[in-house]
Amino acid sequence: MMMKKILIIVTNVDQYASGNFKTGLWLSELTHIYHAAKEKGWQITIASPKGGNTPIDPESLKPLVLDEISKRHYENPDFINELTRTKSLNEVKNESFDCIYLAGGHGTMYDFPDNTTLQTMLREQYENNKIAAAICHGVGGLLNVKLSNGEYMIKGKNITGFDWFEETLARRKNEVQFNLEAALKERGIHYKKAFIPMTSNVVVDGQLITGQNPFSSKEMAKVVVRELEK
Template sequence: MYIPKILIVVTGTPTFANGKLATGLWLSEFAHIYHRAKNEGYEITVANPRGGNTPVDPESLKSIFLDELSKKYWETADFKDMLYHAKSLDDVLSQQFDVVYLAGGHGAMYDFPDNTVLQTIIRNHYESNRIVSAICHGVSGLLNVELSGGEYLVKGKELTGFSWFEESLARRKEEVPFDLEALLKERGAYYQKAVIPMTPKVIVDNNLITGQNPFSSKEMAEVVIRQLNENSTITKQ
């Protein structure tokens, strides 16, 4: 029996550029996809650009944002240990997965966009007709990915990601290194967002799946798993 493989890519950046304000992975954006994949019996690999510890944004641990599922996992020692011992992207470069999933958190804005290893992983999987998915600031990892023909992966794609207005609501507009929404549009993406900020939004464009914000975490996980289960192009290895 073939067991699908999912690569969850997380940030390794613990602070904003000023070195004072903490950031990192947004926990729910990891916990929900991990939970669904685990329940399905998938083989899960967690990697960040350098490997090792995965910082978690303290904001994502506040009660207003920490849903019950994420809280349950955060209280589990094995779960924390897994995040502490993430593989490096170099470790997984030659491997093939059925899903590549880019989790968010502001830290991803620093170590995802210009990482050439991540770009290669995304391009190879996308061009192999496998699922590439990203949520919130994880979408920044798609920004500079060029396909074999030289065009940006996001060009002409319907997608979403954390909006500029949501950055204002999050009080991070002055801290972030760029405007994700604007850059996606600049690269030719058909960017969409929820009518009401900070509400769920998930967009599927063939094998590209994107989620807008942390509140999309549960729906995003459901859509990705459903898409994989329905995908008849999985290559058995």
């Protein structure tokens, strides 16, 4: 099996616009794909819009949601050091990757959707028939990607992402930039959500892979590895 190259993109944003709460990367949405790729001996690059530090959402470190794999990585100084010195999108935009993976966390709602470098990278990835994956709020990074023909990349596709009821359960619906579920539907997608909120749900449509919420992190990693090995 050839070694694969995976680019994981994380946020640089550490608080909501209101300043009421801290936010950032949702840790498990990075650790599971990172762990799975490491086990395969694949090459992993972690990048962010600006480069440098990616803050970790403190909510993702709470005992109820901090799973074993995430805990192990969080306690690993080398891994945490890697998160303080991510590459910028400009540094990696001309590289070729087998998979571009957008990790989530509410911070991504601020610095993913309108990033033109990210849009270009995702368009080229998709048009080269390579995998583009996104989980939870990271799916917002797919919203404004247009193909060479001017159509939205996700139009007509089966897609999932953090839904509005989950936003209510997370007590963040009055804080977020926008309603991700509604924004996705405006793009003419087929929105696929789990029957039970906050449970794992991963949707594959061709080379687009999306995960609904943090509880999809483990399954998402498995699915991405499976699709890359096809």
